Each structure stands twice: as structure tokens, then as C-alpha cells.
Amino acid sequence: MKIQLFKYCLCLILLISSVTVTQERVFSERTTQIERSKFYNNLIENTIENALTLEFDSLSEAKWGGAFWAMELSGYKSERTFNSIKKAFAVIDKTSDSFKRGILELIYTIYPNEFLVEAETLYRKTANHKVFAMAANYLLKSNQIELNEFNALLKNKFIDWEKSPVLSALYKHINLSRPANINLNEFFLTGLNGSPTIIYCLQRKNRDYEGLIIIRKSDRMFLRDKSGRIFSVPALARSVTNLPYYLTNGNTPQGIFSVLGLGNSSNVFIGPTSTIELGMPFEISPEDFFHSNSVKTKWDEVLYNNIIPVNLRKYSSLYESYFAGMAGRSEIIAHGSTINPEFYKTEIYYPNTPSLGCITLSELWDLKTGAREISNQNKLVNVLKELNLSDAFLILIEIDNKNAPIHLDEIEWPKENNLVK
Numbered sequence: 001m002k003i004q005l006f007k008y009c010l011c012l013i014l015l016i017s018s019v020t021v022t023q024e025r026v027f028s029e030r031t032t033q034i035e036r037s038k039f040y041n042n043l044i045e046n047t048i049e050n051a052l053t054l055e056f057d058s059l060s061e062a063k064w065g066g067a068f069w070a071m072e073l074s075g076y077k078s079e080r081t082f083n084s085i086k087k088a089f090a091v092i093d094k095t096s097d098s099f100k101r102g103i104l105e106l107i108y109t110i111y112p113n114e115f116l117v118e119a120e121t122l123y124r125k126t127a128n129h130k131v132f133a134m135a136a137n138y139l140l141k142s143n144q145i146e147l148n149e150f151n152a153l154l155k156n157k158f159i160d161w162e163k164s165p166v167l168s169a170l171y172k173h174i175n176l177s178r179p180a181n182i183n184l185n186e187f188f189l190t191g192l193n194g195s196p197t198i199i200y201c202l203q204r205k206n207r208d209y210e211g212l213i214i215i216r217k218s219d220r221m222f223l224r225d226k227s228g229r230i231f232s233v234p235a236l237a238r239s240v241t242n243l244p245y246y247l248t249n250g251n252t253p254q255g256i257f258s259v260l261g262l263g264n265s266s267n268v269f270i271g272p273t274s275t276i277e278l279g280m281p282f283e284i285s286p287e288d289f290f291h292s293n294s295v296k297t298k299w300d301e302v303l304y305n306n307i308i309p310v311n312l313r314k315y316s317s318l319y320e321s322y323f324a325g326m327a328g329r330s331e332i333i334a335h336g337s338t339i340n341p342e343f344y345k346t347e348i349y350y351p352n353t354p355s356l357g358c359i360t361l362s363e364l365w366d367l368k369t370g371a372r373e374i375s376n377q378n379k380l381v382n383v384l385k386e387l388n389l390s391d392a393f394l395i396l397i398e399i400d401n402k403n404a405p406i407h408l409d410e411i412e413w414p415k416e417n418n419l420v421k
Contacts, residue, residue: 026372028271028338031365036340043070052084056091061099064088068106072240074343075110085111089118097128104134105249109241113142120144129158133170133247140174150174165327169246182315182399185414188216190309192256195220196291197392199259199276199384201334201359202406205398207238207251208348210405213361213380218391222413223383231383232408233376235334235361237396240354245320246327249356252396253280253329255321256307258289259392262381263333271338273363273372274381278333278394280325291391299326307393317397334359334394336377359396 029035051067054060064084071081088095088103100122107115116139123135139145154161154171161167184202191198197218203211213235215223223231243250260277279289281304286295290307297303304322305313312318337360341351352362361377372378399406 026272026378027370028268028365028372029370030268031271031338031340031367032370033367035370036367040074040340043074044076048076049078049080052080056084056087058094061095065099065102068102072106072109073339077110082111082114085115086118089115092118092122093125097126097131100126100128100131101134101248104131104138105241105243108134108138108141108243112138116142116144124153127157129164129166130247132157133166134243136170136174137243137247145174147174165323166246169244169323169327173244173246181401182317182397184399184411186311187395187397188222189414190312191216191220192393192395193307193309194391197259197387197389199392199394201235201237201252201394201396202411203237203252203254203396203398204403204406205401206403207236207242209403210234210236210349210352212406212408214408215383215387217387223387230408230413233361233380234352234405235359235376235380236349236352236354237359238349238354239357241356245324246329248329250329252332252357252359253320253324254317254396254398255280255319255324256304257321257332257394257396258284258291259389259394260284260288261389262384265333265335269337269339270335271363273336273375273377275336275377276334276359276381276384276394280329280332281322282325282328283330315397318395321396329357332357332359334361334377334380336361336363336375338363338365 030039047070048067051063054063056064067084071077085103085107092100092103104119104122107119119135119138123132123139126132126135136145136150151171154167158164158167161171187200195218198216200214200216201211202214211234213233215231217223225231237252239249239251241249245251245253257278257280260279263275263277264272265275281289281299286297286299286303287293301319301322304319308318335355335358337353337355339353341353344350344353351364353360361375361380363372363377364374365371366373
């Protein structure tokens with residue numbers, strides 16, 4: 001999400017604030033109550049409402065798209081926004097595929113049932129793979145997809161659909177049930193081929209609920225804190241859209257990510273806390289992904305298999321990051337946030353803030369001074385600084401269907417080989 005997070009920046013350039021880092025404390029001026037109020041008022045009045053007063057045409061399409069992004073960020077709706085979406089759908093055939101994706105992303109996020117007729121029309125007419133998949137997901141969300149009819153439409157409309165990473169993932173999403181439970185002992189005991197350092201990001205299938213990060217070192221022991229307890233930190237892997245992993249700006253894919261090190265972002269929504277840089281297949285070369293200068297070849301599934309022990313290859317979810325990278329997803333990292341959590345105060349994941357596909361770790365800032373008060377992201381970064389990340393990977397995996405945050409105490413730890421002694 002680095003550069004991609006957020007296209008919101010396109011409409012908010014004038015609001016970029018300075019960030020100060022001192023030896024004692026970290027500050028982000030844009031997190032003060034005064035700056036957040038200014039930001040919100042400008043977002044609603046100018047970026048959304050005023051932009052949507054413009055007559056919609058090819059010249060104003062970008063500003064309307066910026067308004068849609070801002071609505072997505074803030075969850076803002078009004079009579080004008082609803083009517084504007086209606087107007088845009090009335091001329092949708094004349095718009096770019098990028099705009100079509102933007103409007104579908106918006107209604108999926110904050111208007112889940114209001115534009116079923118418009119979405120179905122687009123679903124049947126479009127020849128664009130991503131537009132088709134997004135429209136299908138919108139209809140699926142309201143149980144408006146009939147399985148046999150969908151399969152027939154997909155195969156008739158797209159002759160080579162099996163060669164498309166987006167369409168083939170969509171087909172599996174609609175047709176195939178996913179395993180409800182993962183055998184964590186199997187994951188913990190087996191690790192990955194080569195026994196690298198592994199950051200496990202455990203999530204529920206319902207990404208509204210906060211997950212958990214734990215770390216298995218290269219000696220196969222789990223990292224512990226100073227008290228002797230296994231180190232853990234809460235983490236959210238939910239996109240603001242809650243779209244599936246194979247779509248741009250969807251939820252963080254399951255599977256394996258290469259850890260590329262620690263970094264810093266100039267994006268004001270991410271803020272001054274260091275980030276954890278990640279890479280997916282196809283986004284980066286096999287050489288970079290596997291941390292090896294000897295891997296001189298192109299990406300294919302056999303190559304990805306090489307790092308997965310044979311007994312774990314039965315988990316199809318481990319391949320989501322591979323196919324997401326093939327579908328063009330990129331710039332997924334783990335980071336903190338300066339976004340106002342009050343945008344999401346009615347959501348289950350509050351006070352966490354979602355992203356556009358990254359893993360986010362909550363941060364709370366002093367409303368008067370902009371000082372960082374609590375940061376799960378910084379907590380994770382600090383322990384990673386003490387580890388050798390030169391061969392590290394991150395595995396994100398959904399462990400079950402339970403509707404609750406994941407807590408360390410519920411995890412059944414393997415007793416074999418003294419992994420948690």
C-alpha cells in the first residue's frame with residue numbers, strides 16, 4: 001500500500017503536515033484535535049460535497065473519483081452523494097474502467113444494498129476482468145448470485161478465464177468452500193523450508209476482528225518478552241473495503257510474504273513510525289523474495305512450492321499471496337496509522353483503522369500535542385530490530401471462523417521439540 005495508500009492523498013495534498021521525531025518522543029501534528037477537525041471539514045466540504053456539484057464529464061471524472069475515495073475513507077454519506085452515484089451510473093458506459101472500479105469499490109464499502117440493479121447491469125455488460133469481479137462480489141454480498149448462472153456467464157463471456165488470476169480466483173471464491181480451521185501445531189512445528197525467521201500474522205476469517213502477530217526465530221523457538229511470556233501484538237488485516245484478497249484494495253491476502261526489512265513512509269496517513277516492508281511473488285523477483293542471489297528464474301507455482309513443506313501444501317490459503325501478486329497487487333506492508341479512528345467508531349475493529357490492503361497495527365496519539373502515546377506498530381518494530389531479518393518471511397493465515405479477536409491464551413502451543421519451553 002506504500003504509494004497506493006492512499007489515493008486519498010490525491011485529494012488531500014494541501015493537508016500534509018510536518019512530522020517531528022525526537023530522541024524522547026515521536027510527534028505527528030496532523031493527529032491533534034485541531035488538525036483532525038480541519039482535515040475532516042475540508043474533506044467533507046471540498047473534497048466530497050463541492051466536487052460532486054460539478055457537472056459529471058470526462059474533465060470532472062477525476063474529482064468525482066477523489067470524492068468517492070474520500071467517502072470510503074471517512075464513511076461519509078449524504079443525499080448528494082447518493083444522487084451523485086445514481087448520476088454516475090446513468091452514464092457509466094462512457095467512463096473509464098478505473099472509474100467503474102472506483103464506484104463499485106465505494107458502493108461495496110458503504111452502500112451494500114442500494115445499487116443492485118446498477119451493479120448487475122455492469123456485471124453483465126463489462127468485458128473488464130476486475131470490473132466484472134467487483135460487480136460479482138457486490139451482488140454476492142446480497143446473495144444475488146445464482147451459482148449455475150454465474151458459471152455459465154463467466155465461461156461464455158471470458159473464453160480464457162482460467163488464465164486470468166482475477167477470474168480464476170473469483171471462480172474459486174464463489175464455487176469452493178474454504179476450510180474452517182487450521183491446524184496451528186502443524187504450522188508451528190513445520191515452519192518453512194530452510195527454517196527462516198517467521199512472523200506469523202494470525203487472523204479470523206471475518207477480518208472485522210483483530211488478529212495477532214507472533215514470531216518464530218530461526219532457532220525454531222518463539223520469541224518471548226522480558227517477562228518470559230511469548231511475545232505477541234494485535235494486528236488488523238482488513239481493508240476499508242473488505243473486498244476479497246484478489247482485488248486491488250481488498251483484504252490482505254493469506255500466504256507467504258518476504259520480509260524486506262524495516263522502512264519509513266512519507267505518506268501522512270501511515271505516519272512517522274517505522275514500517276515493515278513486505279514483498280509478494282511477481283511484485284518482486286524470486287531472487288529478492290527468497291533472499292538468494294542464486295535464484296535466477298521466472299516465477300511459477302513450482303518455485304513458490306519450494307519454500308512450503310509438503311505437508312502444508314494442502315492448505316490452499318497459503319497460495320493467496322502468490323495469486324494476488326500475479327493479479328497485480330503490490331505495496332502491501334505492515335504499518336501504523338495517523339488516521340482518525342473516530343471515522344470507524346461504530347465498527348467492530350475500532351479503535352484500529354483499516355487500510356487499503358496492508359496489515360495495520362494501532363497507534364494512539366495525544367489530541368493536544370500530536371505525540372505518539374501508544375503504538376503496537378512501534379512495539380513490533382522494536383523487537384524486529386533485535387532480530388536478523390535477512391532471511392525472514394511473514395505468513396498470514398486465517399485460523400478459524402470464530403467471531404472474536406484472537407488472544408494469545410486461546411492458542412494451543414505444540415509441546416514437541418521444546419518449541420515454547
